[in-house]
Amino acid sequence: MAMIPLGAPQLRFRRFSAALGGAIQGVFDGTQFILGPRVEAFEEDFATYLGVRHCIGVNSGTDALILALRSLGIGAGDEVITVSMSFTATAMAVLHAGAQPRFVDVDPVTRCMDLAQVEAAVTSRTVAILPVHLHGYPMDMPRLMALAERHRLAVVEDCAQAHGARIDGRVVGSWGHLGAFSFYPTKNLGCPGDGGAVVTGDPALAARVRALRTYGWFDEQRVSAELALNSRLDELQAAVLSALLPHxxxxxxxxxxxxxxxxxxxxxxxxxxxxxxxxxxxxxxxxxxxx
Ligand SMILES: Cc1ncc(COP(=O)(O)O)c(C=O)c1O
Structure with a gap:
């Protein structure tokens, strides 16, 4: 019996090996290996692709979710409405931020969050909604954003499984207040290691994510002003991602x-x-x- 692998990212890396080899060599020829010019270039390229103003490269999709939630000031005592029908990292990110996930079920057809249940799950503690675009299948974002606006809730999109999926011609990640992406090797846009990104149209949130991914440094003084992470995208992964993005x-x-x-x-x-x-x-x- 032939086994069909769940994913085979090596095939994509081999297919583009000439371009990837050149991109990787460029890193070795340079002098910066973490948060350097290739990370900056990829952040710009990915933001342009998505049509958002800001992209911040981080260490993984899990960290992207945690940092997106943390940038909103979400923490102890807060509730975030999300789905359990996802990868474990979605709910874990809420807990890492110090908040409580409040689960709603998915629509059996779309396998995305059931909007009718979201409305009923809102409490006085709810601060945000965290929908997941599961299996490349985008959530109905126009209706979700209308609901969120009605209840004055923030929306963080979990886009780890849906790079490039569109709703009415507009890509996922560009609808919510923030979007979180994973570049784990098997993802539609994947690198040969761990990687992730937070995207947002809000410059203040972008500045917070940038600081929180680097020890809470908000300026050149490098004072750790807040409990934060070391969650940086490295130059090798960024070089590969820039070479793969056009495909x-x-x-x-x-x-x-x-x-x-x-x-x-x-x-x-x-x-x-x-x-x-x-x-x-x-x-x-x-x-x-x-x-
Ligand atoms: C829906 C979803 N969210 C979050 C993540 C976490 O991403 P990472 O593995 O890069 O931390 C994944 C990864 O598989 C995922 O599928």
Whole structure:
């Protein structure tokens, strides 16, 4: 019996090995290895790709979530509405920030947060909503943002599984107050190590994330003004990510074609396939009609 691996990031690294080799050599030819010019260039490239003003490279998707929540001042006594139908890091990030996750279920069709349950889960302690764009499947962000605005709640998008997924032509990560990405090797945009990013349109939140990823240093004086992390993206990972970013949409399209092929070949087989809704959004949905 042939085993189908869950992921094979090495294939992508091999496919672009010439460009990646050059990018990596460039790091060795330079003098800065952490938070240098390649991290800055990638932050700019990724922000441009997403259409957001600020991108801050960090050590992982988990740290991106923690730092996004911390930048909002979320902590003890606060509740964050999120889903348990996610990778464990989503709820852990809320706990690391000192707050309590309040779980709502997902919609069985979209597998994203059920908006009707969110409304009912809001309490006087709720400060934020943390939706997850699961399996490349984007949450209905226009409706979620309207709900959040009504209740004056912050929104942090967990985009770790949905780089490049779009809602009404607008990519995930650009809807909420902040977005958190993982560049773990198997992700749609993945590096050969750990990596992550926080994105936001708010310069004050961006400045807070930048300080909190580097020991709480808010200025050149390097005074640790707040309990913070060492969570920095390194030059090697940034160089690879910049070389792979131009291929993200094409890679997503290939995945969509493969998903469509699975769907065709599995027709009539008694297995539960994800359902797709027309209209919104992911590249996969565009190719797969509603089932
Ligand atoms: C939905 C989700 N959130 C957060 C994370 C955490 O990312 P990382 O492994 O880079 O810390 C992941 C990683 O798999 C994820 O799938």
């Amino acid at each position: 993200l949409d094409e890679g997503n399209h290939e995945r969509a074609l493969l998903a469509a092929r699975y769907r065709t070949l599995l027709e009539g087989v008694d297995v539960g396939l994800p359902s797709y809704h027309p209209g919104r959004v992911s590249p996969i949905r565009d190719l797969c009609p509603t089932t």
